[in-house]
Amino acid sequence: MTFPVVGMVGGGQLARMTHEAGIPLGIKFKLLSDTPQDSAAQVVSEVVVGDYRDLDTLRAFARGCDVLTFDHEHVPTEHLRALEADGVPVRPGPEALVHAQDKGVMRAKLDAIGVPCPRHRIVSDPEDVARFAAEVSGRGADEGRWPDDGSGGFPVVLKTVRGGYDGKGVWVVRSSKEAEEPFRAGVPVLAEEKVDFARELAANIVRSPHGQAVAYPVVESIQVNGVCDTVIAPAPGLDPEQAAHAQELALRIGQELGVVGHLAVELFETTDGRILVNELAMRPHNSGHWTQDGAITSQFANHVRAVLDLPLGDPRPRARWTVMANVLGGDYPDMYSAYLHCMARDPQLKIHMYGKDVKPGRKVGHVNTYGDDLAEVRERAAHAAGYLRGTITE
Amino acid sequence: MTFPVVGMVGGGQLARMTHEAGIPLGIKFKLLSDTPQDSAAQVVSEVVVGDYRDLDTLRAFARGCDVLTFDHEHVPTEHLRALEADGVPVRPGPEALVHAQDKGVMRAKLDAIGVPCPRHRIVSDPEDVARFAAEVSGRGADEGRWPDDGSGGFPVVLKTVRGGYDGKGVWVVRSSKEAEEPFRAGVPVLAEEKVDFARELAANIVRSPHGQAVAYPVVESIQVNGVCDTVIAPAPGLDPEQAAHAQELALRIGQELGVVGHLAVELFETTDGRILVNELAMRPHNSGHWTQDGAITSQFANHVRAVLDLPLGDPRPRARWTVMANVLGGDYPDMYSAYLHCMARDPQLKIHMYGKDVKPGRKVGHVNTYGDDLAEVRERAAHAAGYLRGTITE
Missing domain, CATH: 3.40.50.20 (Rossmann fold)
Incomplete structure (x- = not known):
């Protein structure tokens, strides 16, 4: 063979x-x-x-x-x-991947192809952050001293253009004084408006070299302390037109950037109903882990198929609702007895452990649950993740 | 951890x-x-x-x-x-596993616990096979010469008690002359009546050391030339009481024999509606491959959970119908282009390749399909398996 x-x-x-x-x-x-x-x-x-x-x-x-x-x-x-x-x-090639490596390059490209993003620009120092805050607030630089009191566009999100993940390399600053730290690494810093969002969504697609692409259902992603905590597939209550719009956006980004493999497009759904692109990832992504047990073809299988230019598998869901909850390390290093308890409590629970040593706050696994009743499906996932971490003890 | x-x-x-x-x-x-x-x-x-x-x-x-x-x-x-x-x-331990290793020991034990089997006994030579044939036919040894013409209990199934699989070590003989070959290996030979069966079923269970057990839906298993070709889950048209009876039989065998892990009980459904035990296997089994894509917990995951004495996962099906078809090697050693074709034709197809070199008739993989329409689900599985083997070319 x-x-x-x-x-x-x-x-x-x-x-x-x-x-x-x-x-x-x-x-x-x-x-x-x-x-x-x-x-x-x-x-x-x-x-x-x-x-x-x-x-x-x-x-x-x-x-x-x-x-x-x-x-x-x-x-x-x-x-x-x-x-x-x-x-x-x-695969993905460097000309695509650079957009997931460098947030400055990514924002410039998305601007160029007309994809809506939070307002943003590269900033040079803390004073420039304050200027950016004023610009975002709608008050120009000529309106007097830079407002550091939160009234003039602060808080602002600052990101090093390279090297960040899971909340690392990202700061939310309320003043130019707070904006000093991000510049210490000597890496270019991108400033973004802090979007008033209703929730975070993710539109995940997979694209192959010959241009075939599949779109997974748009999911809701719930972050806690900057780390993904829960993903709900599909995003509850999302307007079908808005969902289709988000999928089209992700497909268009995949095509315009020449992505091959899995592309995760992290989105903000704003309180006024707009969809803005937050981040891109060009690999299987935490927001797609639910597909292992909830979709006909998982993101991982489709990533393999895509990088080999094989025909892609069906991305549709197998259950009405699938919920993924990340398992973070707690204070107790041995999870095995908690793991056993979770299996006994919920024979339908799908556990995915990563073989990692437990450290507090470290992602060491995730669980997937699925079913027809969203509240029950969420409770089961949250219970298992909490029990494995040690924050739930019954 | x-x-x-x-x-x-x-x-x-x-x-x-x-x-x-x-x-x-x-x-x-x-x-x-x-x-x-x-x-x-x-x-x-x-x-x-x-x-x-x-x-x-x-x-x-x-x-x-x-x-x-x-x-x-x-x-x-x-x-x-x-x-x-x-x-x-x-796990399973030797006192259980010997029943899957030695068909003579298995038959003696099933007789002892009252599990219905085809009539059988150990035979010593071809003449003894003819005597067995006469016994099975209801004509005693005193009724004259052993009938070699098919009228006196022939054909008879002969099996070496150890070492057989996939039709190897099994002969269907129509005369004492044909019965010579099985004795050549010097291994004890078991004779069994050739059961007039309507179809073959399999009742698969998983059992853990602390005695928890789960039963998968009873499936129909279709053999071609002594090799499993297709498995349909659940067995179409099987009377629910008969299905429950088969599951209870498998659970009882698991308990009486002290099985730990996956136990496959291969069954005959006779034309007069009885259920007889054909073979036992104490490991994940071809008749359970459908569970990878068709059950909440696969036989493989439950086997791992059982041998570690972890709580078992839910064995229930996820789809109305799941069909497994084995992929046998054909004449052409390179399956990759056929594999690509199958993926393109059916994006819902679940392919499982074993990484084996292709040889004619060798099991090199299987496919699973699932859905609501049995005829369509069967056609998809049969088409993919046939295309991969090279027996279907459109």
Whole structure:
């Protein structure tokens, strides 16, 4: 058989679950992992331990792979260009992936293609943040001193253009004084208006090199302390036209940016009913974990199919409601007895553990529940996640 | 975390799919495989290559495993007893597993607990086969010469008591002359009446050490040339009382034999409406592959949960009908383009490939389809399996 080999860079849980999805597809999987203990390295047969920031390591890893794809966005763009120049299929390619790597590039591109975003611009220092706040508030720079009292466009969201995730690299500042910290890393800083949003949504699509694309139902994503806590599929009460609009937006972004593989478009639904793009991720994404048990084809299986340019699988849901809740580490390092309890309590619960050591606040797994009654489905997911973390003890 | 390590003996597709099911459970998996190319060895991180017939190899493999379980029934019973004496949890244990290893022991036990089986006995030579045929026909040995013309209980089914699978080690003979071959291996031979069955069913259950058990819906299993071709879940038109009776039978066998893990009870539904036990298998089984996409909890996940004495998952179906069709190798060794075609034709198709080289007639994968319309669900599965094999070309 001439079944191809997928090389995945990064040994986190996304690689772990992509490997899991690749097994039934008969796809051989090769992993470049930071350590032999990484989440995916525990379950993949062919693991290369090495540094994804080193081009020679990447080149050696790519030999024997039919295609390269990624668990994270941190591989330097210039290395991806070098690999492409070597003739290695890199999916998504560097010209697409840079939009998920660099928030400045992403915002510029989305502006250029007319995709609605929060107002934003690159800022140079804390004083410039205050100028941006004034601009956003509708008061120009000529209206006097920069308002630091929250009346003039503050709070403002500041993001380093590269390297952030899960709330890291993101600050909400209420004054130019509070805006000092983000500039300390020496990385360009993007300022964005703090959007008055009703909730967060995600429109996830998968796109293949020959241009086939599938759109998953738009989901609601609930964040706690900047970390995804719960995802509800589909987003409850979302107007069908608005849902279709969000899917079309994601499909258009995928096409305009030349994305191959899974694209997660994180969205704000504003209190006045607009849809704005918050973030992009070009890999399987936390907002798509529900698809493992709730969709005909999971995001992981479709990502594998896309990077190999295989026909994509049906993205439609299998249940009326599916809820995903992340399992964060609590104070107690041994989750096994809690895990056993959750299985006994709810025989329909779908648990997904990542094989990671428990540290407080660290994502170590997630649970999926599905059914017809949203309140009950949510309660089951929340209970299991809370019990595994140790915040619920009954 | 103190998540346990499951050691699986045998590197076939059942181990491959058990590993796949263990990944979301966070269970570490160790494999004893004949070769590094075996189906499961291609996808498991920790593989020991060695001979399962060698006790020292088994003992070395068992170190570092919290429990041992099996891809096949071929590990010598005395080795399993030695491992148990060493303190290794062996699941299923040798006193249960011997009933799946030795058809003579199995029949004697099922007789003892009153489970209906085809009439049978151990036979010593071809003449004894003819005597058995006469007994089965209701004509005693005193009624004259043994009838070799099919009128006196022939055809008879002969099985070597150990080592058979997928039609190997099984003969249907029409005369004492035809009965010579089975005796050549020097293994005891079991004779069974050839049951006049309407169809074959399978009742699959999973049982854990503390005695919890779950029963999957009874399925219909369609064999072609002694090899499983199609499984339909649930068995169409099966009387609900008959289905419950078959599930109870399987649960009782599991309990009486002390089975831990998955137990497949292959059944005959006779033309006069009786249910007889054909074979037992104490591992995930081909008749349960439909559960991967058609049940809330797959047989593989429940097997892992059972051998670890974790609470079992819900065995109920997720769809009205699920159909599994085995993919056998055809004449053409490269299946990849056919695989691509099948994905394009049916985006809801669930393909499960085993990573095996294609040989004519070899099981190299299976497909699952599900939906509300049985005829359509069957057609989709049959088409994909036939196209992959090369027997359908449109």
